[in-house]
Amino acid sequence: MAAVPTKPRRRPKLAVWKFSSCDGCQLSLLDCEDELLAVAEAVEIAYFLEATRAEIAGPYDISLVEGSIGTAHDAARIQQIRKQSKVLITIGACATAGGIQALRNFRDVDGFIRAVYARPDYIDTLATSTAIQDHVKVDFELRGCPISKEQLLEVLNAFLNHRRPVVPPMSQCIECKMHGTVCVMVARGTPCLGPVTQAGCGNLCPAHDRGCYGCFGPKETPNVAALTKQFAALGRTDGDIANALRSFNANAEPFRAEAQRRETPPHRVPS
């Protein structure tokens, strides 16, 4: 079969940006050992500080953004990145929900800084850690703390080929059923956020005999209140429930709202 002549095509420019984070989601890209060199052939890595000192000026065809916005400087920087990016994809719980560092949104940050730094005047930070979507338009959000590398490759592949990524918004529960994992909540009474958490990790926690702790964030239209009622029936206090919802996706609205409701005793609801 004769090779079909193809017109030499400019390789799309990929940039990887980091905000407040642990670097784990970017690392997931470097962890694609079998595909890394193919990815590097398919795109031109124009900016990826963790991997290269080479920097190619924008605009960029695809920007992957890791991390949350926690300083005024970063709030300005994401605007610039948006302007230079045709497609902007956020990767991970930090970028899509503010990450674990968003736990500070529920506390007094000035108090933190005074309590922990000898010289608070040296510190420049916002009182909140927020998602990229709270600052600029985002074209696609990839969930997880960290993201799944299979999903990352799927998303890159999809955008390079101008199609929607196949990243189903179903719940972890469905993954358990698909893997034949026995329900840890029904069989053993272990609290599990699986019913309200988006699938994608590959059914990791229940397959390791523990409840899901929600690192992929809320699924589409989750019924968090119904689930926490079950947690309460299993003997968990409101404080335990608020803690469970306040982890890597604490600032994602469905988790945030239910944690707040559980935390506020009914008689203290403001009149």
Place this chain on the structure above:
Amino acid sequence: MTITETAPSASRTIKVDALARVEGEGALTVRVKNGVIQDVKFRIFEPPRFFEALLVGRPLTDAPDITSRICGICPVAYITGSSQAMEDALGVDVGDGIRRLRRMMYCGEWIESHVLHAYLLHAPDFYGLEDSIQLARQAPGVVERALRLKKLGNRILEVIGGRAVHPVNTRVGGFYKSPDRAAVRGLIEPLKQAVEDSLATVRLFAGLEFPHFEPDYTFVAMHHGTDYPIERGRIVSNRGLDIAIADFEQHFDEEHVAHSNALHGVMKDGSGPYMVGPLARYALNHAQLSPLAREAAAGAGLGPVVRNPYKSIIVRAVEVLYACEEALKLAEDYQELAVPAIDLPFRAGTGTGCTEAPRGICWHRYGVDGAGRITAARIIPPTSQNQKQIEADLRAVVQDNLHLPDDKLKWRCEQTIRNYDPCISCATHFLTLTVERD
């Protein structure tokens, strides 16, 4: 990234606005006037994430999962150190089976992290290349070997921990589920291949060219009579320090400086900066290496102490070899755990934990109350301990290399920082915190 030459030969400023091939966000400014260094600042501007404050009030069982998010490159260091500290506070001993399984998992992290750093982030410096993709074009076999090794490191993490980045199977007291024996045995053949690959790695890096530079470092590392230090031991130095990990705070402290979001580690005796990481571990534990690792080191021209920080790339390769052999041994001996985790008797107390992260000692202390809640947290990661030493190295390197043109000098400075494999994301999250209240 800019270089400003204000008045050639009289005044130079070397600036690296955003440091590449390190984890997290850092920058460097060096000011030179009339051939004399005025100022060296290695800045870490990664925003603080307040981990220690966020932990207070949470269940102590949350600590491994939460602290692992400090760093995606070395989550096992945080999982292991925080779990140990909690077990210490509760007065429980997890026993040998769990301890050995943790050690095997930690070997996976050493392999993955060292190979990532040495081959993909550090080696390009020695070849004058921007990154490992360029390296892959010139020497595909070398990068393929690197990826094969790194993948195995990740595979070990997956088999034991359930996930390579931020494992899910680990908990205070042990593991949620005992790893499947067949899966662990499935690591044996690839580990045998990895021993060969790491020997080739040591030989490859031994052939690199190294700048002449051999400071008289104060090395600080863990030390254990029989094991090369990974997850247990005392804390020792080459200047006679020998303490239990619980006594760390009596000898070490952290300073807050204006130019960095990371605290700087110092020794309380005022003796200046100190170095943690592969060079320190190697110098203080040469006798605990395996015979094969010692032989490979000697073959690479290394004595029992290495002071040239650029040669840390060879020492990392030697440690990868050791970690592969050690993981192989542990995999061959592995028996499934009848009880994957021991019960936690909650009680009030304080506990400390310390392990050798790939970049050096990572120390933890927590206070807990009788209800199993965290009342205080302090975490001192390796990169903040190394910061003062990084600045001292830069000062000396710039002084020795003032004749180099700016772009070369800048690159040499970056390479000097990369010798330390600094995990900047780690270094910013650590704040001395006693108690924090809403």
